[in-house]
Amino acid sequence: MTVLCRCYNQSVQVSTWQHPLIIRNIKLGYGGVPVVDDFNLTVTPGEIHALAGENGAGKTTVLKAVAGLITRMSGSIEVPEDEPNKASRVGFVLQHDVLPSNMTLGACVACAALAADQSSAVVSNQQLLARVGLLVPLGKRVSDLTMHQRQLLQVACALASKPALLLLDEPTAVMSHTDAVHFWKLIQAEVAIGLTVIIATHKLEDILEYCTHVTVMRSGQLVFTRRISDVTLADIINGMAPAATSDTRAIGKSEKRFSSEPIVRISGNGAQLDIHEHEIHGLAGLDGSGYTTWLTALALTRQDGFSVTVRQESIDSKSIATRRKMHIGYIPADRHVEGMIISEPLDHNMTFGQLPYSPLDQWLPLRRHSDSSKASAIVDAYDVRPKDVTRNLDTLSGGNQQKFMVGRELERNNEIIVIDQPTRGLDRVASAGITQKLHAKSLQTGTAILVYSDDLTFLINTCDTISVVSSGRLVQTRPSTEWTEKSLVEAIV
């Protein structure tokens, strides 16, 4: 039997630089709209350089420009050469992976190594996967991996090419706290042997704990670049959005009173999860803890050993379409696969998410004007940028796409909403905005909300009740006021 384990002692050999990476006055945009404007940055070898900024600040665009994925721009980017006259190897971990779903993990890593002419890598593919914390067999297919595992596979593929520079775009957005800690240790170990890292992230505490330098961006422009020792959390928040509040707690949370009779009851694995009208019920758990079964049983299809009742009526045999007609909404974690069509404009994407309740409406002409005005209202209410609803979604940053999708579903007339990772890729201000919107929804319309997030702060601030899931079972359920981040982590682990 093969035993897979995480190992830190076997490092991946990376290329090293002698000279800094210099970005000089770059200006670029999409469809005539400037995204990065007169941006300058110098990254010296061995740095873990964080890019911080609100959603749409231009962080991903800068990373893409450094990776050479965007070439139409003014200004210059000087990437040092590994050896004289030899282009430097740059690894890039995208926020949304582009891994071929029908390939095996082994094939993916081997291809990445081969593409970078590193087929004779020092560590084996299995060791590399174990090193990044991906404890699954090499023969498993990409399509069978969770989002978090696919993210780790991207990291393994990037490291397989032995890069001198590693670009990371929100790598920990879908990782649990434990996995994120492991990930950061791995990055620090690689940097210790010569890797240079530029990372875009919204997790500001991680920046302060693990990075060496931080650059704050606002509206595509440089606000400041400082050593971590010279900066505080408040400096970063103020740099990102001067008017932003750091208070992310829900308003009016303590005023809620629930009826004794729940409107949703999910029973499974010997436990019972009740959700009442006006209640926001949070689920916490590690990736692979089985929390998706609880969400899926309510939002999508029957799960073995689970039964779900809504207003005391069993919905186990109900199709997804019937559940939507029963006003059970769903916001999926993977916005690109299940939430939206990113090659379509925002107003077209208003159609998606839910079929019209009436079959006749499905066959009637599209209400373009109405969709357009609804999309505009969401763009305004959720501060989606840029405001043009005729733009394709793929020209928006990941965070703005997320805000739009969450807004679209929250504005529907649903009595129950199931949400998987609502704040994925959102900055602190946008997360706080989602907290307020969820609370307004539950307070004003009585909507019962079941939400999973790996952002424990968000859960504590947003939810009325939090249940911890482990091995598919509900381990503990308590009012959120009785949880602290520490107690939640202990319960989860």
Place this chain on the structure above:
Amino acid sequence: MKHAKTLFALIGIAFAAFALLHLQPDVVKIAFGSPMALLRFLTIGTPLLLAGLGVHACLATGRILIAGEGIYAAGGLTVAIVGTSLSNTPLGLWAGLILAFAIGGCVGLLISWLRENKGVHEVISGLLLNYILQLLTRYLANGPFRDPTSDAPHTRELPWTLPLLYPGSDLNIGLLLGCILMAAYIYVFHKTVIGRFIRSLAITDGVANVAGLPPKRTRILVMVVSAGIIGLTGAISIGSAGPFRRFPADFYGSGVGFDGLIIGLLAGPSAWLLLPSTLLIACLSHLSDALSLATSLPRQVGSLAGALLFLLAAALRYRKESRS
């Protein structure tokens, strides 16, 4: 710069038309020089429009219907058998058309069921079914259903033709049906909510699934209807006045199924481009007939030009996708 490619294509077409007019004025005269020639052009275009529509609908859900040629032949044979068997009843015509649609739909059902439930790629099963349908239709037209009074291998002649749209020509209600189906297709797939969800299947299953539209069942339904339309196309071709009205054993290979594939792929994601794509391929076919008459050049020249166009379209698409 935005319309540079269109401008370039228009200049190319204008140059080709000028060259053809200058070098071979007879060809253009034969092809388009009289009302009857234009009606002939429309008659050629009718099955192409329907076959292209069938292929395009499948492409909109991310599936490719490559068995069009075999389904076209199966539909033609069905109407020939039913029409001659029920020759004494007025139902023969309509029963033949409906059964041709049903036969096509059954082939589509088999292909899509294998694809959605067993993972057999529709191109592989489609190609194999093409061979099976080719051999089966040839055997039936040359064997059990062969016209015993004729030396040539074909079925008996149908006692009727489809109602004509213009007396004296071969243009029949197939064109009308094609236009109605085309309008319905554009409306359903491009103007309704359900159509937008169906087209999202070409990109991802997840969006439709989460919203409550089952992706597998939808794809199967679309392929059944698409293949049914192609089966119906075969029936319309056999039920036309003119060269057919009986099913020849070598009917498979007439090229309509494959031309439909070219039309569907040339149109890309836009349903509106189906019409110009159909006109282009019909024009090539019609011109190559005329060229063959005027210069004794083989009519396969048109197919060659179509193939080159197809390659060009594929190359441009590959270039675009590799850049993105």
